[in-house]
Amino acid sequence: MVEPQNRDPGPDISRSLARKVRLSTVALFFERLWPRLWLLIGVALVFVMLSFLGIWPYLDPHPHKILLVAFAAAAVAAVVYAVRVPWPTREDAIRRIERRSGVPHRPATSYEDTLTSGAQNATTSAIWQAHRERLARAISRLRVGHPAPRTDRFDPWAVRGLLLVMFVPIAVLATGSLSDRLAAAFRFGTAESGPPARVDAWVTPPPYTALPPVLLADGSQQNADDAKDRIKFFEVPDRSLLTLRGVGFGADGVALEVLTDGATAPVIVPPEKSKKGDTSSVSETRYEIRKSARVRALSGTRELGLWTFDVIPDALPKIALTKEITGTPRGSMRVFYKAEDDYGLQSAEVKVRKAPPKPVDATKSWAQPPPLTGPRLPLERPPVLSLKIPRPGAKTVDTSALLDIGEHPWAGQRVQLWLEATDVGGQVGRSEPIEIVLPSRRFKNPLARALVEQRRYLAEDSRNRPKVVRALDALTMEPQGFITDDGVYLGLRAIYHRLDRQETRSAMNESIAELWQIALKVEDGALSQAERALKDAQDRLSDAIEKGDDKEIQDAMADLKKRLNDYLNEMQKNAEKENPSGDQQQGDQNQELGQQDLDQMMKDLEKSAREGSRDDAEKMLSELRELMDRLQASNSPEARAQQQRAQQMMKKLNELSDLTGKQQQLMDDTYGQQRRQEGQGGSQDDPNGQGSPKTGKGKQGQQGQGRQQGGQGDMDADQEGGGQQGQGQQGSQGNSAGRQQHGKGSLQDRQAQLRNELDKLKKDLEEMGAGDPDKLGNAQDAMGRAEDALKQNDLAEAADQQGQALEQMRQSAQQMAEQMQKNAQQRLGRGGNSPRDPMGRPQRAQGPDLGTSVKVPDAIDAQRAREILEELRKRSGESLRPQDELEYIDRLLKRF
Incomplete structure (x- = not known):
């Protein structure tokens, strides 16, 4: 167990x-x-x-x-x-x-x-x-x-x-920041007897942006602790000013904690110090935002607000040339430019600097002048040419300006040129530099050219002063024969002594300015003073328009009219002095066109200045300056020679136009005769007067037409014809009426006469170097073939050859008119450009009207014009109309 x-x-x-x-x-x-x-x-x-x-x-x-x-x-x-x-x-x-x-x-x-x-x-x-x-x-x-x-x-x-x-x-109903309420238990002494705590915050964009302020906190709403209020995001322009104002925050006040992009640690911006004796509880903090950043508003350790700002940079203005710079014989240049900026443009300028010298070929160095040695005075600043902005603050500008550069010592020299635009924020944008030769005034008088040359040497380098002094001494040593004005001689001697005794920059500048005025006086006489006064009046009117003072505009306008009349009178006197024979054609189309433009421009300028349309007034002033240059250039001997040649070409062009009209009528008569023959199954009347072997009517016709050439009528020819009278009337009744109205003789004789006239005109045009010999030759050959066809009674072939001759003549006339128009553009008013209709087709400025131009009334009732414009505007808004029609209406509205 x-x-x-x-x-x-x-x-x-x-x-x-x-x-x-x-x-x-x-x-x-x-x-x-x-x-x-x-x-x-x-x-x-x-x-x-x-x-x-x-x-x-x-x-x-x-x-x-x-x-x-x-x-x-x-x-x-x-x-x-x-x-x-x-x-x-x-x-x-x-x-x-x-x-x-x-x-x-x-x-x-x-x-x-x-x-x-x-x-x-x-x-x-x-x-x-x-x-x-x-x-x-x-x-x-x-x-x-x-x-x-x-x-x-x-x-x-x-x-x-x-x-x-x-x-x-309590936790649900509590407002504001709960963490701030808990932190308030550990802040002592903030309670005051003044107003309750309040926070206001806003961002003010720079004034030039024209943007409204951005409200961040208005004091009535405290920042909550939820996610929406803690991730406030704002886009603001560069250089915006953040202002934080706190009331009731005791001695600590309000501050800003700024953590910018790329920074490793935030920056604390303390509140501004209060003025002496100021016991108010108001605290302000300002911060200029230049970079994107996260900003916290603090009072001690208490957070009052949290914002994230993304800075929108202010882009540089853009400016560029839109067309090639063109010059005038008077030393002005037309500048076409386009500029744009995100917030607006303030000003624009043309700046130049000397182009670097080209390297000298070693094999040609022996031909170069020895270099200058010794001390040299400081060089002058390069020219700065202002380009007016039609509307200060405009975001986009696409216009042109006419600048007077002829007086500047750099005129005629190769320079590097570029445009600069300044926006309302002070930023500068530049265009790509180009290399050009500045326009310069062309002097015809040898003394004036010599003075301008010495003036250029003096302006290039002060070490050229001894050379200029010797040249002035030589020019005034024996003035008889080429210095006719005592004022010119005394002025040159004064400049000589000044340059000989003084080596300062001021003395050289005074001499440079005086040499220009003397050269103008030598070239134009009193016209130069009138021209200077006219330019001053134009500048005063431009300043008055910019200021917008009506009283000053009226006074400047009246002064401009007076100076303009004085200028035109002096120009007329010079023209009469240089051309005493009176060959100048007062009816010259170019001159008439310039005068008409001038009158109309003055009316439009006065109306625009009175109504306050600054853009239109400035544009018209620029056009007036350009027209003055062209009018004076047209009064020179070379211009008058060109005008005379143009008149001769116009005369020949009119003759060619008449021949074209006659050939057109002859072709119409040939067609008419051909139709009558076809209607009768074969004419009994021979249009050429040759007759038929069976009737023997040719002889009678020849006799009748021969009497027409001798001054008799068809009735005498018919009477001489005896019993054949009725038969002749039946076959040639209409043709006889045509012969009586449009010419004498048979069709064959009329064609031969036109061929001879064309041959003569062709030879004249070849001597002048105008026209098209090939086309005129083709027309002449076609006329010969038409004459042979008429001789053989072959009306169809004759009409065909006449049509070919007519077409060749029209083409030659059109080519000749275009050539004349191209040569005359610089003498035309309003910019010298060939006008075009609203469909874009060239209007007739020179040469014949061949039936292809559109005829427009010269004047129209004001009320009717308004009704037409209203109807056009109404139709332009109907989109169901065909596109071609809408485009045509749009071009009409843009033009008128």
């Missing part, structure tokens, strides 16, 4: 019991700790609720500190009380298991008992083993169970539940 005494239920029961004891120990510890933790939780809930209610800013510093210390002491006591919880013993854990499981006879405790006596007795051992097995089965039914702290025994009034019920609505 020994074996039953040594039997053991196994280690599984021991391990299971040990695990349950450990879990019971932890559960029992939590049951003892939880009621003590509720004391700490209760203290924390009371502190948080008071903070959410916002009582801390309203407490005086002393009570504030006492209450805060009391909360701290209570929290420390609660922590100490909770920490002093005793750890449960094994027996306490086993007893908790037995109580929670409800198994009788305490099996866990009994299982740990040992047999002390009777172990050698088999019966006793068997009974003990059976007892152990029964306990093992009971232990397997034991359960640890969930912890049950029974806090109600420590809080019979359920104060903890009341705290939770109060905390939830």
Whole structure:
């Protein structure tokens, strides 16, 4: 019976019991700790609720500190009380298991008992083993169970539940930043008797952007702690000013914490210092935003706002030439340019610098002048030419400007030129530089050319002064014969003595300016003074238009009219002096066109200036300057010679037009005769007067037509024809009427006469170097073939050859007109461009009207014009109309 005494239920029961004891120990510890933790939780809930209610800013510093210390002491006591919880013993854990499981006879405790006596007795051992097995089965039914702290025994009034019920609505209804309300418990002395705390923040874009301010915080809404308010994102222009204003934040005020892109640490921007004697609680902080950044508004450690800014950079203005720069004989240049900027343009300029000299060929170095030596005065600054912006602040400008560069010493030299545009923000954009020769005024008088040459030497290098002094001395040594004006002589001598005695920059600049004025006087006489006065009047009117002063505009306009009349009178006097024979044709079309443009331009300019249309007025002023240059250039001997040649070409072109018209009429008569023959099944009347061998009518026809050429009518021819009168009238009644109206003689004779006239005109045009000899020759050959066909009574072939001759003549006339128009563009008004109708076709500016142009009335009633424009606008909005018609209406509206 020994074996039953040594039997053991196994280690599984021991391990299971040990695990349950450990879990019971932890559960029992939590049951003892939880009621003590509720004391700490209760203290924390009371502190948080008071903070959410916002009582801390309203407490005086002393009570504030006492209450805060009391909360701290209570929290420390609660922590100490909770920490002093005793750890449960094994027996306490086993007893908790037995109580929670409800198994009788305490099996866990009994299982740990040992047999002390009777172990050698088999019966006793068997009974003990059976007892152990029964306990093992009971232990397997034991359960640890969930912890049950029974806090109600420590809080019979359920104060903890009341705290939770109060905390939830307080936390939900609290406004603003909850963390800031909690942090307010540790800020002392912020409560003041003044207004409540308020935060205002806004971003002001730079004034030149014309953008409205951006409101960040208006004080009525405090920044919440939710995600939407914490990720506010704004796009602002560069150089925007962020302003943060706080009221009621005490001595700390408000500050900004700025973390820019690429920075490793934020930068604190402190508030501005208040003025002496300022006791207000207002604090302001300003920061200029130059980079994208995250910005926090702070008062001490309290966050008042958080914003993220993305900076929109201010792009550089763009400017470029749209066409090639063109010059005028008077030394002006037309600049076509386009500029644009994102916020607006302020000004534009043309800048130049001297082009680097080209390398000298070593084989030609012997021909180069010796280099200048010795000290040199500082060089003058290069010219800066202003380009007027039609509307300051405009974002896009596409226009042109006429600049007077002829007076500058650099005129006629090769330079590098570029355009610069300045936007409203002060940024400068540049175009690609180009290399050109600056336009210069062309002088005809030898003395004027010599003075301008010496002036250029003096402006290029001050070391040329001795050379210029010798040249002026030589020019004035014996003035008889080429210096007729005493003022010119005295002026040159004064410049000579000044340069000979003074070596200063001011003396040289005065001499350069006076040499130009003297050269103008030598070239134009009194016209140069009138021209200077006219330019000054134009500048005064331009300034008055820019200022917008009506009284000043009226005065400047009256002065401009007076100066313009003086200028035209002087120009007329010069023309009469240079051309005393009076060969100048007053009816010259170019001159008439310029005068008409001038009169109309002055009316339009006065109207635009009176109505305040600055853009139109500035444009007309520019056109007036250009027209003045062309009018004066047209009065030069070369221009008058060109005008006379143009008149001669116009005369020949008119003769060619007349020949074309006669050929057209002859072809019409030929077609008419051919139709009559076809209608009668063969004509009894020979149009050429040759007659038929059977009827013998040719002789009678020839006699009748011969008398027509001698001044007699068809009636005499018919009377001479005797009995054939009725027959002749029947076959040629309509043709006789045509001959009486359109020409004399037969169709063959008329064709021969036209061929002779064309031959003479062709020779005249060849002597002048105008026209197209090949086309005129082809036309002449076609006329000859038509004459032969008429002789053979082959009207169909004759008409075909006449059509070919007519086409060749029209082509030659059109080519000659285009050549004349191209040569005359510089003398035409309003820019010298050939006008075009709304369909894009060239209008007739020179040459004959060949029936292909559109005739437009010269004047139209104002009321009728308004009605037409209203109808055009109405039709342009009708999308169902054909596309070609809509495009035509659009071109009409743009033109008129």
